[in-house]
Amino acid sequence: EKGGYEHYMRKEIHEQPQSLRQTIAGRLDVDxxxxxxxxxxxxxxxxxxxxxxxxACGTSYYAGLYAARLFETLADVRAxxxxxxxxxxGGGRDPWRTLTVAVTQSGETADTLSAIRAAKQAGAxxxxxxxxxxxxxxxxxxxxxxxxxxPEIGVAATKTFASQVAxxxxxxxxxxxxxxxxxxxxxxxxxxNLRALPGAVQQVLDNExxxxxxxxxxxxxxxxxxxxxxxxxxxxxxGALKLKEISYDHAEGFAAGxxxxxxxxxxxxxxxxxxxxxxxxxxxxxxxxxKEVQARGAPVIAAASADGDGTRPAVDEQLPVPxxxxxxxxxxNVYWQLFAYHVAANKGxxxxxxxxxxxxxxxx
Ligand code: M6R
Numbered sequence: 001e002k003g004g005y006e007h008y009m010r011k012e013i014h015e016q017p018q019s020l021r022q023t024i025a026g027r028l029d030v031d032x033x034x035x036x037x038x039x040x041x042x043x044x045x046x047x048x049x050x051x052x053x054x055x056a057c058g059t060s061y062y063a064g065l066y067a068a069r070l071f072e073t074l075a076d077v078r079a080x081x082x083x084x085x086x087x088x089x090g091g092g093r094d095p096w097r098t099l100t101v102a103v104t105q106s107g108e109t110a111d112t113l114s115a116i117r118a119a120k121q122a123g124a125x126x127x128x129x130x131x132x133x134x135x136x137x138x139x140x141x142x143x144x145x146x147x148x149x150x151p152e153i154g155v156a157a158t159k160t161f162a163s164q165v166a167x168x169x170x171x172x173x174x175x176x177x178x179x180x181x182x183x184x185x186x187x188x189x190x191x192x193n194l195r196a197l198p199g200a201v202q203q204v205l206d207n208e209x210x211x212x213x214x215x216x217x218x219x220x221x222x223x224x225x226x227x228x229x230x231x232x233x234x235x236x237x238x239g240a241l242k243l244k245e246i247s248y249d250h251a252e253g254f255a256a257g258x259x260x261x262x263x264x265x266x267x268x269x270x271x272x273x274x275x276x277x278x279x280x281x282x283x284x285x286x287x288x289x290x291k292e293v294q295a296r297g298a299p300v301i302a303a304a305s306a307d308g309d310g311t312r313p314a315v316d317e318q319l320p321v322p323x324x325x326x327x328x329x330x331x332x333n334v335y336w337q338l339f340a341y342h343v344a345a346n347k348g349x350x351x352x353x354x355x356x357x358x359x360x361x362x363x364x
Contacts, residue, residue: 107135
């Protein structure tokens, strides 16, 4: 049932080209610059929105962070993200002009369900982005969009993160077009990038032997720091969560620009830094952060756009990311999934069932 893989997590990482194809199947109109999504929100409702807010936990929260950036860029709407267990509708907002989107793989996460109930009670319109047909969340919200990633068994979310972000990117195009905020040409480019994403992820997967060797080299480090900006910031957070969850090592994700405001004090020769230098992440700015950590002796592993400019700093290992515009950080993320997997495998951890964690968290 694990299809020859030792762990579901590795199987699910490798399923991503296929699961992403399922996510986008029949939903892209690349030539027309639009998407075909079965959402019942009317054009009038979408045009009158002041704000789209995402509520989610863990990896789904990071998918929400990625999505919020995309919505602000593509749909010209204020977008915010709240950790579901911290949610409260808050003041100074018009619920009738707010769309609250629950991002939840399982559709059963108690914190996310209670956040969406609070939003609904305040009068907001509600939407679920989920992997699970018939899940509790789908019965609570006005409408649902399915990510179609297929069942995920490993406790660590991998393929569902990719499919959540891809689905939310489609939704951003859908909303952007209907708010007349996104031109067809720009939408086409993003849709082309999404169409190229499965192939790009396959190219990353083909480099697994390199990542495995890196993981073996650095497995015994004191801590691991992931850095990125903009769309690569949630990817830094996600890379660190994956690593701590399954390897039990100390890992943190930082907005690259924040290093100098504190975390830099932690950086030594014993703390590898994993940087995402892709499109949509102001990579040229992150270069200076790479230099900052190198000056403290930290080894640097960079997942970088294949066509990155010649000014890129020399690093200990450069992992190439195919050029696919605003979804490049998603392909970079696959390197960090593989890295986390191989560090944990190196230590013989129970990868599919890490201690103290459950696949679906049904208590608040
Ligand atoms: O099913 P959900 O997407 O609502 O789950 C949210 C989190 O519990 C989940 O993403 C968790 O953080 C994962 N174990 C991360 O790998």
